[in-house]
Amino acid sequence: MPLCRARPITLTASQRRRLKQIAYSHTAPYQYVIRVRIILDAGHGYSNTRIAQRRGVSVDTVRLWRGRYNSDDGLKSLADRPRSGRPPTFTPVQRAEIKALACRLPAETGVPLSQWSCSEPAAETLARGIAVAISASTVRRILADDAIKPWQHQSWIFIRDPQFAAKATRVLDLYAHLWDGEPLGDDEYVISADEKTSIQARCRCHPTLPPGKSRMMRVNHDDERGGALAYLAACDIHQAHVMGRCSPKTGIVPFTELIDQVMTAEPYASAKRVFWIVDNGSSHRGKAAANRLATRYPNAVMVHTPVHGSWINQIEIFFSIVQRKVVSPNDFTSLDQIEDRLIAFERRYNATARPFRWKFTPADLEDLLARIERHEQKESNLQHEHDHQPAALDAMA
Structure with a gap:
């Protein structure tokens, strides 16, 4: 052959x-x-x-x-030729019902849970007779088709201040050297101020170990509490200069002491105007606080951020730096050690600080408010549809 x-x-x-x-x-x-x-x-x-x-x-x-x-x-x-693969085990209707179940709050279905994990929708699917058998991993794959993650949650808040846009715009204009549409002069300053409350002295029962080869820094879990203090700070946002002080507690008196510390020093004592940007905390809330400041220092103007708008206040950026670089991990033997560390860091920060590169403008604010309005309208429509949809899933139980 x-x-x-x-x-x-x-x-x-x-x-x-x-x-x-x-x-x-x-x-x-x-x-x-x-x-x-x-x-x-x-x-x-x-x-x-x-x-x-x-x-x-x-x-x-x-x-x-x-x-x-x-x-x-x-x-x-x-190349590999197309393969048919295993036929789908669940029909499109079953998959849709599983997704609809996961998109409902557990309390609405009578399940005593705050949020779903994959095992609970799988058990509920069997209890409702949607499928004869299904595993938690299968539920996860079905939900992954639409990026549904009912085991996660995110906090959010409605804007309740009716003057949110106007108040936020005033603050953003000050960051851009503007006030009532007019540019600020060389003898006008913008101060961002607030309190960082409850900085605790937590003395570890065993010394903190420095990092070593293949080992990160180790901080003992057990500690002894040595009290707490508040750190009040005011930042000249255009000069990148921070002035702060520590106090056993917050309130009108400690905040007034911070104002005195700033306004009695130059160049603020002889400035034409000094704008104080503050949030709506109890020690500097409302018109009464603004009047107290104007009476005490006629060249000072208090500007409040909107309610739930303290993220516009640039001092919060400085406090986040303090939290990362000074406070965490908390290992202080006494309140005096905390105060010494904060004041020393303040001097170190002022030696090299530069103004924050603030990029959020009034135009960005308009875009944000428009997106929030669209989101609220969408949520309202979804809630309306949810309230009027047929109780098909409940009928299957």
Whole structure:
């Protein structure tokens, strides 16, 4: 009987160049690279047995891809052919019902939970007869199609201040050296002030260990409480200069002492105007606080951020730096040590500080308010649909 000869393969220069690029690729799939190398060896005239030895595959594998290669289709002939795969276990209706169940609050279905995990919707699916059998991992894959994650939650808040836009715009204008549409003069300053409350002295029962080779810093969990204090600070946002003080507690008197510390020093004592940006904390809330400041220092103007708008106050950025670099991890033997550390850090910060690169403008504020309005309208529509949708899932229970 005549022997079955291997199919000869002839490669053009461009085909060989393209195949070599893939054969030495570090990103192409490994099996695809092996198939390309088989074709290259065949193009050099090697036998199937020799190619199998060179590439570490069976002769049948070489024969398969050598026979399947078609110079007209080129690299497409070396790709995997479409596979039908296993038929879906759950119908589209079942999948939709599982997603609808996960999108309802557990309390609405009578389940005493605050939020779903994957195991509870799986059990509820079986209890309602939506499916005969289903696992928690299957529920996770079904929910992943629409990026539904009922085991997560996010806090959010409605804007309740009817003058939110006007108040926020005044603050943002001050950051841009404007007041009532007019540029600020060289003898006008903007101060951002607030209190960082309840900084505790937590003396660890065992000393904190410094980091070492393959080991991060270690802080003992057990501690002894040594009381707490408040850190009050005022930042000249255009000069990047912080003035602060510590107090056993917050209130009108400690905040007034901070104002005195700033307003009796130059250049603020002789300034034309000094704008104080504050939030709505109890020690500087409302018109009464503004009147107290104006009576005590006629050249001072108090500007309040909107309710729930303290994120506009730049002093919060400085407090976040203090929290990361000074307070955490909390390991202080006494309140005096905390105060010394805060004041020392304040001097260190002022030596190299630069103004914050504030990028949130009144135009960005308008965009934010528009997005919030659209979101609230969408939530209102969804709630309306939810209140009027048929209780189909409850009927299935």
